[in-house]
Every structure is written in structure tokens, then in C-alpha cells.
Amino acid sequence: MGYNFRPPGVLERLFQVKTADTGEKTELKRCLTLFPLMVQGLAHMLGAGIFVITPSIIQSVAGPATCISYLLSGLAAGLSVICYSDLASRYSCSGSAYVYTYFSLGECAAAIIGFFLIGELIIQSPMLTLGLADNIDLFIFNGTVHAWEGEYFPAWFLNTELIAIGTMVCFTVINLYGIKIVAYINIAIAGVSVLTLFTFCGVALAKGSVENLYKVVNPEDGRTGFAPFGFSGILSGAGIAFFAFVGLEAVVTLGEEAVNPKRDLPRATIGSFLMVLVLYVLTAFSIAFFVPWYELSGNTGLIGSLRNRGFKAAEYILTVGLIFTVFACGLCNLTTVVRVVYSVAEDGLVFSFLSVVNKRTQVPMWNVLVCGILGIGTSIVYDFDTLSHMISGGTLMVFMLTAVAVMILSYDTSDRELPVTKSEKTRLIPLPQGRFNISTSRKRHFIICQTVFFLSAILLSCLLTYFTQTTLIICMECVLFLMILTSLSLIRLNIPLKEGEDSLSFKSPFKPFVQGFSILINLLLLLHLKPVALQQLSIYAAVGLVVYLCYGIFFSKITNRKQNQFLIQLTAECEDTDKLVPDTADGLPKLLSFEKSL
Template structure:
């Protein structure tokens, strides 16, 4: 077929397909949120906050909530891949800042995937006597193939994994309470006194706990594959945060009350410690669930990071070959391959706590810029069109202030 002037063939650009409904979108968000942190970082958070670790998770949830509502508005104003980059472009009209933000988001996905792959390897290593490095590499490569397969297929697999991992957290809560019902009477000990030394550890631990919430913002980066994005995206973001917060508080409360602190603070597979005395069957079932949960976190972060690179390329901030969509898989294969290679690199170079803290710092910086972009839009741009989810101005202001405060806390001595 020739173009309108008869000068050459018409080329049809292959685009992403809108297949993600609200249930799949929520499971997508919960998959990366829950799998990324709670199965891996309870121990390192408890090492800083002690028995008050649940409070650290509540502080992190508060920071995330303000920014979550800001994302809900921005994702309906600009329902595109590489969402954060598009938000910053709209708010600041700066190509260089747009590219920086987009690359920071992709970096957060890369570093997060590397961290969670180490956690997954730790759980698998308790069953299979192979080196953690080898297991991390194998996990990343297998997950990379799934991510390249197709968005519906990979998100469907992630959704199934997410249901399993939520059931696993319910298993932790149930088994922890049933094995020691007296912990219910100790709930009051989870709330700290007003002492500076105690709160210093809690605030420092909040930066690590924040890592456990990294994921809800990934919902914005699959916007071009969401059915009815103006209705589905805000609901997906808000429901993901609510469910994750409730689960986190319950799970962490049970774990810090059941597991000896010395064991918990040094473990890369912390939730498995709840089942130490449960016998081989219960312990084995939970380890299998934990492997699924952590592997799921790696999968979804790789999907997210590849879509950010795709989106930046489509917005002409990166080379055009990165936005090529394979006509068979309908996924950006080149972008996915690059992300997988970088995840492999980081997983073999840095320990899990450094990767988690780096992820949290990167995401908090992005959150600060996204909130500032929404503030500028609200103060300078016309009122959004009908169908846009709108929040009051004070919401992104609080999102900006809390993100900056938590980011600065990571620079303070413990």
C-alpha cells in the first residue's frame, strides 16, 4: 500500500494492547508491592526499629498515601507509559528533567528487581543447595523470558502469583497467632514511647519499610495497556495501597512478637522464621509461597522498567529502537533485554540492604518531583477535563514534604 502521495509504502506502527482490567491491575500493583518488600525486608527493618518495626511501616504508608493520591490524578491526566516522565514534562516543560525522571524510575525498577532476586534466592537456597549468586541469575533470566512473552500472559502469571503470596501472608498471620495466642495481649508493646533514641531507629527503618510499598506507582507505567484508564487507574492505585498497608501492619506485628529479635534482624528470609517449629510440611509450603512471591516482584519490576524505557523512547527522549514493539509478542523486546541485563549486573554486585535503601531513595526523589509537578499544574494550568480524578492542592504539598522528610532521614545517623 502507498501513502497518500504515492511516494512509498505505509508503515503501521505496532502498539501496546489494552487488556488490563481493574482486578488484574490491582493484582499487578499488589504483586510488586507485596512481593518486593514484606517477604524480604522485615528482618533488616527490625534490626533498626526493633519491636517497633510495625510503626515504621505505618510511617512509610503515610508518606506513600499522599503521593498515591497525586498519582491517581496525574495518571488520569496523562494515561501513558513512562508516566512519571510525562507528569514532569507537563509540570516543568523540561526535556532534560523529563529524561532524568524517567531514567530514575527505570533505575528504581532495576535496583528493586536486583534486591528482590537476592531475597528469592535466599528462600530457594534453603531448599536447593546452590550458591545464591547462581540462583539469583537463574531467577532473573527465567523471569526476563516471561516478561518478554506478552503483557497479558506475564500479568496473568503475576496475578496468579499475587493471590498465592497474599494467601502466604494470611498463613503467617494465622500460624503466628495460633502458635502463641498470648501475643494478642502484647499489641500495646508495639507502640513506642516518646524518646528520641527510639524514634531515631524507627524513622531510619521507615526508609527501608518504604521499599516494601514501592510498586503502586508501577500501575501508572502500564497505563497504555489498561482498559478505561480514567476510571481504572485511580481505583487500582488506591485499593493497592489500602490492602498492602493492612497486610503489612498485621504481618510485621505478628513476626516481631513471635520471632526472637536476634534471629529476625539477621535473616534474608525473615518470614520463614515464623515456621521454624512448625514441622517440615508447613515450613515447606510457606517457603514455596515465599519463592513465588519474591519471584513475582522481580517479574513485575522488570515489566515496569521496560515500559518506562519504551515510553521514554516513544516520547523521543531515548533512541527510537527502544520503542519498537515485537509484532508477535506485542512487547518491547529490546527494552526488556536491556533491563534484564542491568538487573543481572546489580544483583551480583551489591547486598540486599544497600539495594533496598538505594531503591527507596530513588523513588522518594521521583515522588518529590512528581508531587511538585502536580502542584505547578494545579497553580498554572487550566482545570482538567471531565473524567480526571482531582485531589485538593494540599495533597501533593503533603506528598512533597513527607517524601523530602523521609529522604533526608536516610542521610541521618541511626
Template sequence: MNLFRTKSIEQMRETAAHSGMAKTLGAFDLILLGIGCVIGTGIFVLTGVAAAKYAGPAVTISFMISGLACALAGLAYAEFSSIVPASGSAYTYTYASLGEFIAFIVGWNLILEYTVTASAVASGWSGYVTGLLLSAGIDPGHALTHVPADGGIINIPAIFITLLLSVLLIRGTQESTKLNRILVGVKLTAIAIFLLLAIPHVDTMNWEPFMPFGVSGIFGGAAIVFFAYIGFDAVATSAEECKNPSHDLPIGIIGSLVICTALYVVVAGVLTGIVPYTELNNPEPVAFALRYIGYNLGSAVVGVGAIAGITTVLLVLLYGQARIFFAMSRDGMVPARVCKIHKRYHTPYIVTVMGGIFVSIIAGFVPIGVIAEMANIGTLSAFLVAAIGVLVLRITKPDVPRTFRCPLVWLIAPLAVLTCGYLMYHLPWETWVRFIVWCTFGCLVYFGYSYQHSALAHPHDDEE
């Protein structure tokens, strides 16, 4: 069995050039796309959880470590994106370098990562909106805003926002990008307000002890907050809708990563400087911190910014999920008929609808536990494989055109592998068990369907 057959880069480029999707995104759009997905749940929720339970005030170092791991992997992604300007991010890159079976497992894990994370973010959006309604004197009812396991019947807000954004994504990438620009502006304004109000109240005594959980706590926190950095992978999924992907994608990936890491470190430092880290284990730590120092109105404004922030995260996650699925269906890994492009809107509408419905069902009826860990292990594994793949391509295809070359690749890529692997090591063992079970199920799908239906197994079908 030829499990490690690879797709030719020339074929990928040709397919991407004639995908039928509208090419409307520039480098600035890609940076905002990354910020739209990275700055959201992580900065408005995970900063507090990671500080209270894992790293204490040293959560700033946790974000730096996660940012470093992403930067190392991001350089590999950037080189890949300049070689293979096609949808699918790490799945597509692996298919070109390490072969079909490994690519399928990477894509399988990315679908899980995007679906589970989007469901969690939709539930978080529901929680923020419900809280805002309650503070305004409007009670939407526990039964209609909570899943059965939490004493409710159905989480309607989570279903509503998921389906609404799915419809918007079907209508067109350009329209979705316009909404993302507006909401990114709102949440960056909210973060700026938080910093302006909070910085004068920073008390350095709150940073003592700086590492209450020791070095292992810092790395444990880094493994958890890695959840926040999934956005730069979503940038890579947009390749076929870029005006100049080989030039713009590296800028979008690296640019959004640098901006987001800086924001995370600053916000985490200020947050732990105004509130003792032991009090930050709550679902709205940034808004809570402003109430803690007496800015109730500022807290409400930041709450609105958090809703905008979480909305953009969900928007980009649904976008990325559809593009991964689209790339896999086009390759025959899943039924090819679902990768049709809408004749009017030029978007992969069937996979967008399927993904939106699936996410809304999970968010509406299922309690989401240990979401960050499950999303993290899938993302880390994809980054690790991509870093190996870029080295393999340097050996197997040294002469292929690269508009961006990873600097010091024989140092950067191995460091990316080691860093991502070390963060995976720090995730709970229950997460590893679930990860292995999911990968095993994926193997059954691959050998039961994908291997026989792969486009590489029927190379002449397109000619008929």
C-alpha cells in the same frame, strides 16, 4: 536552552492511543499487579530487618508512615493517571507539568531504581531457592549460586529467573498477568497460613519495649521499608495496556496501596509478637518465626509462598523497567530505535531484552549492597516531584479533563512533598552521595545526547 519545555497532554494521549501495545488490563488486574510487586521482598525479608535494626516492634508504625507517604503521593499519581494515560509513571507526569530536564532526571532515577531493585530481588529469589534445594538434600554448589565477591563464580539461579521472566514479558502482558494472578494467590495463601498459625502464639511481652530505638528509629525504619512500596509506581507504568486507563488506574493505584499497607501492618505486628525483635535480622524472618514456634512444615509452606512472592515482585519490576525505558526512548531521551513494538506479541521487546540482560548481569556477578536505600531515594524523589507536578498542572491547566481529582489537593500534595522529603532526610549519607553521583551522570547524558535528540527538539519529524 529550553530545559523546561513540556509535552502537550493532547499529544501524549494521541501517542498512547496508537502505541501498538495490546490493551488487556482492567482495574482488578492492576490491583493484583500492585500486590504482586508490593507484597514480596518487603513482607518476607524487610519486616525482620527493619524491626531488628531500626524500629523494634514499632516497625508497625514505620509501615503506617511509609504507607501514608505513599497514599499522599498515590492520590497525586491517581489524578495524573486520569489526565495522562501514558506509560512512564512519574517521568511522563513530570514531562507534562514541570518540563523535560526534570522529567529526564526523574526517569533516569526510576531506571536506576527498577534495575537495582530487580537485581536485588533476583538475588533474593536465588537465595530462597538455594535454601529450599539444600533442605531437600540437593546441593547446587556454592560456586554456581554466589557472586565472586561472596566466594562463588556466578549466580546462575538469579540469571535464570531474570531471563525466564523477561521472555514471558515479551510473549505478552496478558500471559504475564495470568502468571501474576496465580503467584499472588499462592503468596496470599502463604501469608494467611502464617497468620492462622502465628496469631495464637502472640506474646505481648515481645512488644516491650515498643520503641527501643526511639522516634528516630521509627522514621529510619519507615525510610528503609519504603523499598517495599515501589509496586504502586509500577501500576502507573501500565497505562497504555489498560482497557480504560483514566478509570482503572486510580482504582489500581489506591486499591493495591490500601490492601498492601494493611497486610504489612498486620504481619509486622504478629511477627514481632511471636519472636523477640532482636532475633529477626535474618533473610527469611517469616519462615524463621514459624520454625521458632515449632511449625516446621508451616515454615516450608511459607518458604514456597515467599518464592512465589519474590517471583511476582521481579516480574513486575522488569515490566515497569521496560515501560519507563520505552517511554523515554519514544521521547528521544535515549535512542528511539529501541522502543519498537513486537508485531506479533505487541510488547516493547527490545527494551525488555536489554533490561533483562542488564539486570541478570548485575544479579549474576555483582554483590548487591544497600539496595533498599538506593531504590528508596529514587522512588521518594519521584513521588516528591509528582506531588509538585500535580499542583503545577492545577495552576497551568485547570480546565483539562480529570476523571479523578485529588481531594484537598492543596493540603495533600504539600504533605506528600514534606513526608517524602523527611524520609529522604533519614536515609544514610552514603546513599545521598551515590544519588548525587548518579544524577550528575544523568546530567551528562541529557546534555550530551538527550537534549539534542528529544522529540520536542524535532517536532516535525513525525510529519515527514
């Protein structure tokens, strides 16, 4: 007796993909329109780095050239924005890059990238609260809180800041009341944030000096010029500056709470990104114009520089804006990580109680509490400087795999379903005839071209990062770049787009070149991060793999659905053969009775 269906094996489980949920059913409340979604991204990205990370990059990484670092990171992030918008127009579910990886690369890769995303966001909230605590203590308490903590807490407890812990508790409580409360707070604070930024930039440009951009000399090490740390420092600053654009996740993770997600998510993502990029570049330039770069002091540099120069009014305005803006960013961040964990738990890859939604508030209550506790614990273990260099590695990896997902979902010829609204009016793009035509299958050709592209991109990034630029190395880099262009061109010419691509509300232009260069830039920035960030990535990957192999592989909803289908078919076939098999057949009655009992 043969079966048309069998339960999935271990290898099949690792690479099984999620199919599109065209019903768009969710237990969460759909109440967010375009404006609240855009404000969610704006509040998250503004508070994420404009007051906290930017002075740190100027002081110790890139100098006055930090504005160039933001432009470079904005270029890479802009390519990622296109990829996110393309995917958001396809799927209206929470989870962001995790879900997109699940649709394209399979379950094991999705579990790992899910922990990349969760780890990055878990680190971000306590980092923001630590920066906020330093500024509150400096401005309101004149440093007495830190002095009191150092006196009364034991040595192993020195990383604990009571203000940071209290702020994390506030984030948790507010998120328990629902997404509408979070949206109202973000809308109220967004106006304060933008007004604060323009006030500071106006004061800085009016009172600063152009000599601060290129003439000042650091008395400690003699560094000077617009880029005192060189081009390598600009690239390193761009990698750290990517922290500013992690707020892109805040928009696309709200797919199950948006009223019209396939239309509004791409618009909100692009709109909030463009506004934030302009504000970041303007603010970084204004800071470097206003004060010598070596005089800044990490996460309190802005307020400290204003205080030292006697600008009391601007100091008060900036501090109030900083407190409210960073508070809104941390609040958005906790909202985002809760939605990612909810999506992973909903798929059965982590503990299912994290996806249980409270019927009254329509919020995953236990999920919020667990994420809040993890954020408090992180603020106890790490200090601000350590967290600031750990934050961007996971973001770069997430952005890179998002671009990979667009390439696979646009060109893959397998049976993965693409939800479309006008599929009957769309036809596949035919293969071009002539010398570019190939005899091998489309899928094999696609895999070969992708393999060549990734190997070339990795080698090119390593040569640009770790080797001295001699004539031989430059020639090798040119050859690798040509190989990258050739492999992407062969994909575009020989592999047709999937049916229904033209009916999407937003589609990425210049496929697959936008995705290819996004991967290359993100990979290059990733290699320029400090070793602690790369070590953190390996920890995320190890934790995600262990959790998946010990729990998710057994309780995945896709696996359970396939197993149930097998049992139903097995039971039906056993019932059909029951009349033909004698009851005395050794072992068979037990199997039949067991299956019938199911």
C-alpha cells in the same frame, strides 16, 4: 525577512514541556481491565518487601515498632497515591512519574527523574532475586548451593548467585511473550500470596508472646522496648519501608495497555494500595509478636524463625508462598522498568531502538533484553544488604516530584494543554476579591509562593533531622511550618484552578495541601535514609544529566518537531521571495536550493 517561528535554543530545550496526546495512540496492546491492573499492583507491592525487607527492618532498624514505620510510610505513600490517581486521570500514557514531570517541569527534569525511576527499578529486580535465592537455597538445598559457589567461583565473583541469575533470565523470557502472560501469572499467584500471609499471621499470633513486643533485651547491646532504636529508628524504618510501595509504579506505567486508563488506573492504584497497607502492618506486627526481634536474620528471618521453633507445616507453606510471591513481584518489576524505558526512548531522550515494538507480540523486545541484562549485572556487583538500603531514595524523590507535577498542572496559568471532555461546561474559578487579592500576575505569585514553600520545607526537614530539639529549634520549626501553611493557603486562595479540573474522572481533594504535605513527608523520610541511598541519588542524577546533554537534547522528538516546523516555514518564505531575489545574489541561491532540497 523575519520569521514567526525559530528553532529552539539550548535553554529553551531544557525547559520545553510535553503536550497532551489526546489521540491516545499506542503501538502496545490495550488488553488490561480494572482487575488485572489491581492485581499487578498487589503482586508487585506484596512481594516487594513483605517477605524480604520486613524482617531486615525489624532486626536492625526499627525493632517491633516496624508496624509504626509502615503506617508512617503508608501515610506518605497514601498522599502520593492521591497524586498518582489525579495525574493518571489526565494522561493515559506509559512512563508514570517521568511523563508527569515532562508535562510539568520540562525535558531536562524529566530525563533526570526518568533515570531515578529506571535506576530504582533496575536495582529492585536483582535484590528480589537475591532474597529469593537465599530462601530457596535454605529451604530446598540446605545451603549447599552457596557453599558450592564459594568453593568454585573466584573471590571477585562471590556476589554471584546462580539461582538469582536463573530467575532473572526467567523474568526476561516471560516478558518477551507479552503483558497478557504476565497478567495471568500475577492473578494466579495473588491468591497464593494472600493465603500464605493469613496462614503465617494466624500461626504467629497463636504461638507468639506479647512480651516479644516490649520486654525482650538484645544480649549484644542491651537494647529493649517496643522501639529499641528510638524515634529515629522508626523514621529510618519508614524510609526503607517505602520500598514496599514502589509497586504503585507498576499500575500507572501500564497506561498504554489499559482498556480504559483514565477510569481504571486511579481505581486500581487506590484499591491495591489500601489492601497492601493493611497486609504489611498486620504482617510486621505478627513477626514481632512471634519472635524476639534480634533473633531475625535479614532476608531469611521468617523461614529461619519457623524452623528454629519446629513449625514445619507453617515453614513449608510460607516458603512456597514466598517463592511464588517474590517471583511475581520481580516479574512485575521488570515489566514496569521496560515500560518506563520505552516511554523515555519513545520521546527520543535515550536510544530509539529501545522503543521498537515487535509486531507479533507487541512488546519492545530489545528493551526487555537490555533491562534483563542490566538486572543480571546488578546482582553480580552488589549483595542483598547493600541493595536493600539503596532502594528507597529514588522512590521518595519520584513520589515528591509527582506531587510537584500535580501542583503545577492544576494551577499553572501557562499555555500547557489539559485534555478535557466537558471543557465547554467548565469555567475558571474567579479570583477572590478583598485583602487576599494581589496586584502581581498569577504566574509570578504562584512561583513566589512555591519558592517560599520549598525553602521552608527543606529547612524544616533539616532542623527535624540534624539538630537537637532545643526550645530555639522548636520555635524555628513552628515558624517554618506556619510559612508552609501560609504559602499553600495563598496558592489556594489567589490562583484559580485550570479549566477542566472538575471534569476529570478523579481529582485530588484539598489542593494544594495534600501535595504540600506529601512533599514535606517524602523529604523528611529522604533525609533519614543511609548515606549510600543519597549517594545513589546523585549517581542517578549525574547519569541522567549526562545522557540527556550528550544524546537526548539533540534527538528529542519535541525539538525535532520544532526544527521541522522552522524548516517548513523557512522553505515557504524562501519560495515566496524567490521571484524577488536575483539568482546572482551572493550566498542566497545556495540557501534556497538547500532548503528546497529538504
